[in-house]
Amino acid sequence: MHILVTGGAGYIGSHTCILLIEAGYDVIVFDNFSNASKESIKRVEKIVGKEIILIEGDIRNRNDLHSVFNSYKIDAVIHFAGLKAVGESVAEPLKYYDNNIYGTIVLCEIMAEHNCRSIVFSSSATVYGDPHTTPIKEHFPLSTTNPYGRSKLFIEEMLRDLYISDNTWKIVLLRYFNPVGAHASGTIGEDPHGIPNNLMPFIAQTAVGKREYLNVLGNDYNTHDGTGVRDYIHVMDLADGHVKALNKINSFNEVMTINLGTGNGYSVLDMVKAFEKASGKKVPYQIAPRRAGDIAKCFADPTYAKEVLDWEATRSINEMCEDSWKWQSNNPNGYKEEK
Ligand code: NAD
Numbered sequence: 001m002h003i004l005v006t007g008g009a010g011y012i013g014s015h016t017c018i019l020l021i022e023a024g025y026d027v028i029v030f031d032n033f034s035n036a037s038k039e040s041i042k043r044v045e046k047i048v049g050k051e052i053i054l055i056e057g058d059i060r061n062r063n064d065l066h067s068v069f070n071s072y073k074i075d076a077v078i079h080f081a082g083l084k085a086v087g088e089s090v091a092e093p094l095k096y097y098d099n100n101i102y103g104t105i106v107l108c109e110i111m112a113e114h115n116c117r118s119i120v121f122s123s124s125a126t127v128y129g130d131p132h133t134t135p136i137k138e139h140f141p142l143s144t145t146n147p148y149g150r151s152k153l154f155i156e157e158m159l160r161d162l163y164i165s166d167n168t169w170k171i172v173l174l175r176y177f178n179p180v181g182a183h184a185s186g187t188i189g190e191d192p193h194g195i196p197n198n199l200m201p202f203i204a205q206t207a208v209g210k211r212e213y214l215n216v217l218g219n220d221y222n223t224h225d226g227t228g229v230r231d232y233i234h235v236m237d238l239a240d241g242h243v244k245a246l247n248k249i250n251s252f253n254e255v256m257t258i259n260l261g262t263g264n265g266y267s268v269l270d271m272v273k274a275f276e277k278a279s280g281k282k283v284p285y286q287i288a289p290r291r292a293g294d295i296a297k298c299f300a301d302p303t304y305a306k307e308v309l310d311w312e313a314t315r316s317i318n319e320m321c322e323d324s325w326k327w328q329s330n331n332p333n334g335y336k337e338e339k
């Protein structure tokens with residue numbers, strides 16, 4: 001079975017490619033490299049001991065997509081391609097609507113033209129906005145506070161409408177909580193450009209000495225230690241969720257919306273402590289004001305994923321920190337070193 005992985009050279013995509021190949025799928029990576037490097041796929045090839053078909057192209061470009069679908073009989077698409085920086089989306093909303101929403105429209109049109117109607121889409125827990133309670137279940141009300149989040153929510157709605165119009169589509173919407181960690185080899189991982197916005201890469205860069213200290217963004221939230229609580233999930237567990245979704249996609253007779261989280265909430269200070277323990281390094285921090293738009297607590301109820309995908313996260317917070325440290329300490333400059 002040929003699986004087209006849009007955004008397959010990126011953080012979650014590259015990790016997912018490993019498990020897809022190990023599960024026997026033929027993978028075609030399609031990426032415009034706007035936020036990735038070809039080096040990630042070279043390293044995936046080393047891990048799996050196999051060459052990967054890598055196509056440089058943009059999901060907004062019909063010719064790029066037609067040429068892939070003309071060259072290979074694609075059975076399903078895992079659609080990771082998208083822009084994901086919340087702050088940038090506020091500053092440049094049209095860029096996000098164009099890339100994420102328009103890109104997905106073009107992708108689905110071309111898929112249908114080539115008779116491929118199976119898609120697994122990367123959504124986000126951001127679509128729950130500020131949840132009224134935790135753990136979060138899939139039927140909770142949806143709301144968003146920024147263009148990035150709205151692009152995810154619109155795409156979810158668009159895909160639901162597509163299914164209503166033609167129920168031969170097989171659609172799985174996976175709502176990720178907070179992906180962290182790296183492949184256990186320490187050779188691939190998250191490689192953010194510039195100053196990381198997200199907690200885990202910031203902690204890792206502080207531990208390796210690239211940043212002086214971490215700003216803990218608020219310590220007056222209603223949580224066990226006052227700092228924000230999130231559901232951190234190991235990227236390999238997340239990757240496994242995609243393989244399980246793909247394995248079952250043909251058995252679904254509705255649009256499936258599924259949380260991928262662990263069900264555990266850890267605070268910023270819990271993560272700092274866990275990282276110090278896993279790395280043996282100090283992570284200096286100072287308390288700073290809250291970040292606009294941040295919420296106190298966000299963690300999943302993952303029982304539906306267990307029920308319908310037979311999937312659950314198995315990796316501990318310690319493994320998340322150890323693997324993240326392995327990647328960061330072996331590759332302090334990400335993929336850039338070998339360019
Ligand atoms: P990433 O930036 O590492 O990967 C996205 C990939 O898509 C990159 O390789 C980029 O070059 C590619 N891309 C972007 N626009 C493209 C286009 N128009 N055509 C072709 N390729 C394009 O991000 P990631 O963390 O791996 O996230 C993957 C997906 O999961 C994204 O859709 C993201 O919004 C979603 N998601 C991520 C998180 C997270 O915390 N990382 C959380 C929830 C959802």
Ligand code: UD1
Nearest residue numbers: 086124126197198199202215216217228229230268293294
């Ligand atoms: C952020 C995005 C969300 C996106 C998710 C995954 C915002 C408002 N939300 O979520 O839309 O889906 O990333 O990419 O940007 N923190 C610090 N210091 C830091 C960075 C973060 O204390 O330098 C804290 C935050 O206040 C939060 C926790 O760490 O409590 C996690 O932050 P982050 O990794 O950015 O993820 P989210 O805020 O959950």
